Amino acid sequence: MDLQEVETRITRFIDGYVEKAACKGVILGLSGGIDSCTVAALSAKAVGGSKVLGLMLPESETYNIEDIRHAQAIVKKFKLKSQLCDITSTLKSFYESIPAFEPSEKVPKGNIKARTRMIYLYYYANRLDLLVCGSSDKSETMMGYFTKWGDVAADISPIMDLYKTQVRRLARCIGISEEIIKKPPSPALWPGQLAETELGVGYETLDLILYGLEHFMTVKEIAEQLKVGEELVSKIKLKWLSAEHKRRMLLTTKLAYRTVGADFRLKRG
Amino acid sequence: MKQTLRIALAQISCKQGEKAANLRRIEEEVMKAKKLSADLVVFPELSLTGYVVRDQIYELAETIPGPSTGALEDLARKTRMHIVFGMPELSEKTQATIYNTAVLMGPKGFIGKYRKMHLPTHSVFEEKRYFRPGYQVAAFNTELGKIGLIICYDLFFPEISRLTRLAGSQLIICISASPGVRRAFFETLTSARAIENTAFLAYVNLVGVEDGLQFWGGSRLIGPQGKVLVRAKYDEEDLVTCDLAYADIRAVETFVPTLKDLRPELFDELKKSAEQL
Numbered sequence: 001m002d003l004q005e006v007e008t009r010i011t012r013f014i015d016g017y018v019e020k021a022a023c024k025g026v027i028l029g030l031s032g033g034i035d036s037c038t039v040a041a042l043s044a045k046a047v048g049g050s051k052v053l054g055l056m057l058p059e060s061e062t063y064n065i066e067d068i069r070h071a072q073a074i075v076k077k078f079k080l081k082s083q084l085c086d087i088t089s090t091l092k093s094f095y096e097s098i099p100a101f102e103p104s105e106k107v108p109k110g111n112i113k114a115r116t117r118m119i120y121l122y123y124y125a126n127r128l129d130l131l132v133c134g135s136s137d138k139s140e141t142m143m144g145y146f147t148k149w150g151d152v153a154a155d156i157s158p159i160m161d162l163y164k165t166q167v168r169r170l171a172r173c174i175g176i177s178e179e180i181i182k183k184p185p186s187p188a189l190w191p192g193q194l195a196e197t198e199l200g201v202g203y204e205t206l207d208l209i210l211y212g213l214e215h216f217m218t219v220k221e222i223a224e225q226l227k228v229g230e231e232l233v234s235k236i237k238l239k240w241l242s243a244e245h246k247r248r249m250l251l252t253t254k255l256a257y258r259t260v261g262a263d264f265r266l267k268r269g
Numbered sequence: 270m271k272q273t274l275r276i277a278l279a280q281i282s283c284k285q286g287e288k289a290a291n292l293r294r295i296e297e298e299v300m301k302a303k304k305l306s307a308d309l310v311v312f313p314e315l316s317l318t319g320y321v322v323r324d325q326i327y328e329l330a331e332t333i334p335g336p337s338t339g340a341l342e343d344l345a346r347k348t349r350m351h352i353v354f355g356m357p358e359l360s361e362k363t364q365a366t367i368y369n370t371a372v373l374m375g376p377k378g379f380i381g382k383y384r385k386m387h388l389p390t391h392s393v394f395e396e397k398r399y400f401r402p403g404y405q406v407a408a409f410n411t412e413l414g415k416i417g418l419i420i421c422y423d424l425f426f427p428e429i430s431r432l433t434r435l436a437g438s439q440l441i442i443c444i445s446a447s448p449g450v451r452r453a454f455f456e457t458l459t460s461a462r463a464i465e466n467t468a469f470l471a472y473v474n475l476v477g478v479e480d481g482l483q484f485w486g487g488s489r490l491i492g493p494q495g496k497v498l499v500r501a502k503y504d505e506e507d508l509v510t511c512d513l514a515y516a517d518i519r520a521v522e523t524f525v526p527t528l529k530d531l532r533p534e535l536f537d538e539l540k541k542s543a544e545q546l
């Protein structure tokens with residue numbers, strides 16, 4: 001992969017979309033992780049740091065000073081605008097106002113966090129006429145490792161066609177620090193959550209398996225080439241296939257002549 | 270050749286992408302049809318895999334002969350039944366060229382196959398993205414008479430069933446995966462194709478919901494006079510049987526002699542006009 005060309009294509013994509021949408025710039029959730037830092041840097045390169053707002057959205061349970069420090073370093077290096085909003089009290093209000101709320105169930109509770117971050121991002125986007133720029137990468141998107149209507153909600157997702165290992169190489173190329181690149185990824189939905197632990201495989205292996213699936217290789221071929229068990233490849237394949245409902249939204253049942261989400265094939269506005 | 274036969278229309282829903290489960294389902298229905306003394310049992314289009322499998326088609330497609338046709342050949346031999354079903358057929362000469370194929374098995378094994386000629390690629394359909402069209406009509410001599418095979422959207426093109434009939438088929442089998450919004454078209458066209466060709470037409474549609482598409486069922490056997498002789502339920506799995514006697518065609522052929530009155534010179538005109546559309 002020619003990283004220089006990838007950078008050019010992504011920055012041209014962001015710049016072109018902002019211009020076409022006639023918006024004033026982009027906003028993104030800046031967690032301090034590799035994906036959001038990379039998208040922040042690419043956005044700054046595309047439209048200029050003054051047109052990029054990095055929103056830092058920490059909360060008490062997953063608060064990590066290192067992440068804030070990394071996010072601030074990116075703001076400084078790429079001359080972005082930034083805003084810090086502590087969402088702890090909002091989350092607390094959610095938890096207290098839901099009669100069925102169960103604090104011990106990590107996933108539903110964690111998803112509230114991802115969706116709350118989305119609400120803040122879209123509030124700022126609406127208020128300041130900005131586009132929401134998503135930071136989802138291809139590995140997590142293929143695996144369905146994201147919150148529906150949460151972290152994946154965005155107007156554009158510039159690095160969604162790059163596997164995590166490719167994002168790491170691109171990040172290095174555009175000047176993201178090694179400290180950020182080497183930090184273990186986490187969606188920060190609960191304390192101590194680590195992406196690779198939850199996915200059950202390291203990104204180096206995962207990405208090669210996903211690459212094989214992308215290229216229509218069979219489970220057996222992938223397992224043989226990578227010298228991994230067929231069960232692991234099958235498990236990943238199943239996760240990939242069963243998460244399609246999270247990637248293709250607006251499903252209805254066909255009742256009429258042309259149907260939203262099915263056979264209206266219109267250009268994006 | 271048998272002059273009368275009992276046909277079973279096996280209107281099933283399929284598990285998307287799960288060949289083993291669908292094969293089991295097919296086997297169950299064949300056994301039920303056998304108990305009902307059917308000679309022939311017909312399943313919907315792509316009944317081996319389900320209709321909406323999108324990119325998974327590349328891993329699901331099989332050559333003919335292949336493992337799934339092998340299993341169904343064994344079933345046809347064991348039950349001494351004729352079976353028609355649909356599957357994505359992988360060309361033996363390539364690795365990713367696929368046809369939307371109807372397969373006919375009999376008590377002696379594989380009889381023949383038909384590769385769908387008209388592949389809908391509009392509205393919710395994306396068949397040309399995945400399938401190569403077939404180039405030949407299909408009419409096979411069997412113990413049950415000459416049987417022609419067509420698939421779903423082919424019904425909208427009278428020339429396909431016409432050619433199948435002109436090749437000698439007195440029973441045209443149309444396997445289908447038609448979503449509910451198109452029901453009125455199919456209910457009209459199945460009768461029209463039977464009438465204009467003075468042939469029996471067995472139409473077997475899928476049921477169930479696949480990615481929001483609701484297949485409407487309504488499978489039927491139409492007589493050569495256009496009458497619906499038996500109809501399966503709408504929107505639910507069903508298995509119906511009906512007896513047909515080829516001798517019934519004679520009376521219709523004399524009453525509305527469409528084949529006798531064919532005007533071959535018009536087909537040259539049709540070709541020229543179609544090329545200039």
